[in-house]
Amino acid sequence: MVKTGSPLEFAHRLDMADDILASIRESKPGLRLSKELQKAASEMGLALKAKDFDTLLAMEKIAVQRDFSVYGTELAQKSENGHKQIMERWRIVSNPRTAREDFQATYAPENLPKARIMDTVMESLIKTQCRRLSDYAKGNATPAEKLYFSRRQECLKAVYKEHMLHLSRALGQDRAQENSKGKYLSR
Incomplete structure (x- = not known):
C-alpha cells in the first residue's frame, strides 16, 4: 500500500514552519536585522533629503550587490x-553637452523649447527596477524589509525626477519656461 500525504499533517508542518519563522524574527538576531535594515533605510532617507543623488545611486549599487547574497x-x-x-542614463544626462547630443536626434532643435x-x-529602467524591489518585498517580508525596499523605490523615483530636471535644463527648457512665465507676468 502506497502512503499518501495527510492534509492534517501538512497543515501541522506549515504551522510549525510559521512558528519557527516567527521565533527567528523575534529572536535577538532577527530584531537586530530589522533594526539594521531600518537604519539603512534611514541613511537612504538622509541622502534623499539632502538631494544627494550620486550618493543615492552609490547606495543602490551596494544594495544591489547585497541582493546577490540574500536573494x-x-x-x-x-x-x-x-x-x-x-x-549610464544618469551619466549621459548629468553632462548637458552629452544630454543635448543624445536627445538632438529625437527632437528637432526648433521643437526643443516647446516639446x-x-x-x-530611463522611465522604463526605473519602473522595472522598482518592480524587482517589489518582488523582493513580497511574501513573508518583515515590516523592516518592506520599509527598506520601499525606501529604495522612493529613492529611485527621486533619481528619475532629478534626471528629468537635468535633461530639461540641458535642452534649454528651463529658460523657455522662464520666458513664458515672464510673458505671462508682463500682461
Missing part, C-alpha cells in the same frame, strides 16, 4: 544589469 542570483543579476543601465521632453528609456 539569489537570477533576480539579483537582472537588478544589477538594470542598475548599470540606470547609471514635452521624455526619457522613456
Whole structure:
C-alpha cells in the first residue's frame, strides 16, 4: 500500500514552519536585522533629503550587490544589469553637452523649447527596477524589509525626477519656461 500525504499533517508542518519563522524574527538576531535594515533605510532617507543623488545611486549599487547574497542570483543579476543601465542614463544626462547630443536626434532643435521632453528609456529602467524591489518585498517580508525596499523605490523615483530636471535644463527648457512665465507676468 502506497502512503499518501495527510492534509492534517501538512497543515501541522506549515504551522510549525510559521512558528519557527516567527521565533527567528523575534529572536535577538532577527530584531537586530530589522533594526539594521531600518537604519539603512534611514541613511537612504538622509541622502534623499539632502538631494544627494550620486550618493543615492552609490547606495543602490551596494544594495544591489547585497541582493546577490540574500536573494539569489537570477533576480539579483537582472537588478544589477538594470542598475548599470540606470547609471549610464544618469551619466549621459548629468553632462548637458552629452544630454543635448543624445536627445538632438529625437527632437528637432526648433521643437526643443516647446516639446514635452521624455526619457522613456530611463522611465522604463526605473519602473522595472522598482518592480524587482517589489518582488523582493513580497511574501513573508518583515515590516523592516518592506520599509527598506520601499525606501529604495522612493529613492529611485527621486533619481528619475532629478534626471528629468537635468535633461530639461540641458535642452534649454528651463529658460523657455522662464520666458513664458515672464510673458505671462508682463500682461
